[in-house]
Amino acid sequence: MGVEKSVAVVGLGSMGRALAGAFVRAGFPTTVWNRTPGKAARLVAEGAVRVDSVEEAVAAGSVVVVCVADHDVVRGLLRPVGGGLDGKLLVNLTSATSVEMREVAGVAGVDGYLAGAIMGMPQDIGTAGSSVLYSGPRSAFEAHEEVLRVLGEPVHLGADHGLSSLYAGAGVSLMWSVLNGFLHGAALLGAAGAGASAFVPFARRSIATAAGWLAGYADQVDEGAYPGVDATIASHLTAMEYLVRESEASGVNAELPRFIAGLAERAVAGGRGGDGYAAMIELFRTPSGPPGRATG
Missing domain, CATH: 1.10.1040.10 (N-(1-d-carboxylethyl)-l-norvaline Dehydrogenase; domain 2)
Structure with a gap:
């Protein structure tokens, strides 16, 4: 594992905590931030470092992972960071549309931004049951693949930052169609x-x-x-x-x-x-x- 790699996780909802926990267990220096500091308590006990601002989190990580409520929150958190992301990789794992994922590239810079979609539940993170779809520069993906692999099987889809959201949407459309068909059929037989x-x-x-x-x-x-x-x-x-x-x-x-x-x-x-x-x-x-x- 490259000793120069460190991770910052912004957002500690159930998925964010799972992401940060996987990085801590993998041995990466991990810094965390959340609006509600108490959500970091268990992670801190496991070895993470909690900071009081997004700016501090970004400064601490060579890889900055954002997983918050929605796209508007992402924009609000990243806007004051400005050039603090220069030379770092921003990984946006917030659920968002393809258009919204592309908009973040304007904040992060095209060379240092991967848009992602998690194909799994929080309990799956870091296990064989998890995969994460990424879109953005191939060079950024390959340079940080060992870090990304901690979360689950990493799949790079292409340079267009919107692809991860589009593939995820296509996947859940298929999933719901199959499940609804099964459940309707079960009702019919029942x-x-x-x-x-x-x-x-x-x-x-x-x-x-x-x-x-x-x-x-x-x-x-x-x-x-x-x-x-x-x-x-x-x-x-x-x-x-x-x-x-x-x-x-x-x-x-x-x-x-x-x-x-x-x-x-x-x-x-x-x-x-x-x-x-x-x-x-x-x-x-x-x-x-x-x-x-x-x-x-």
């Missing part, structure tokens, strides 16, 4: 007295089958061509409408399948009925209108 545990093996096979389609769908998306060689959106819509009726007949909430069918109906109305299902991306590429107002 209406007939079948347990959710019995659904798991079938659900896993179904998810694996769908995962096998992804590479082909990705090629179609990248090429902008959607041949309906297996099943068209119109034929998918017929199956979706069946699922809506089945849910209603079983006394199960039908909002999820009705919503999915509604998207397909809009694609069909837009002339995509004869295309393969990957053509749905053209609907998702269209910005949505105000809440409660459909767009086509």
Whole structure:
């Protein structure tokens, strides 16, 4: 481990405390700051140094990790630091949009800033169950990779500071879609007295089958061509409408399948009925209108 590397963690919520604890356990000199000093007590007992200002924290660390409530807080904390970040690496692990992550580059300087997204829970930090997505200069990532690896498997996505947020958003969109589909299916089976545990093996096979389609769908998306060689959106819509009726007949909430069918109906109305299902991306590429107002 490079002895010249030291870490400052700004923000000691549950995730910030987990980050700082991982650095302390890994043997890095670790300085911490939080608006509420009491949150640092356990970390100080483990070997961290608590300071009274963000400026002191930044001065103490060659790597400055910020993990606070939101982007507005990040801007407020970093604005008075100014040139104090020169020659240091700023790692912003605050949940923020891609636009907000790019804005921070104006404060940190492009050469010394990595935007990050944590793929895991606080208890996962520093374990095999954690990975962290980073975007920003490859040189900054490689120069500090041994420090970053302390938190979990580090994954560099590219130079655009917005990529980590975009990948994280895409990941949780997929996660929620899978989980909601599983839970709706479990409710549907439960209406007939079948347990959710019995659904798991079938659900896993179904998810694996769908995962096998992804590479082909990705090629179609990248090429902008959607041949309906297996099943068209119109034929998918017929199956979706069946699922809506089945849910209603079983006394199960039908909002999820009705919503999915509604998207397909809009694609069909837009002339995509004869295309393969990957053509749905053209609907998702269209910005949505105000809440409660459909767009086509």
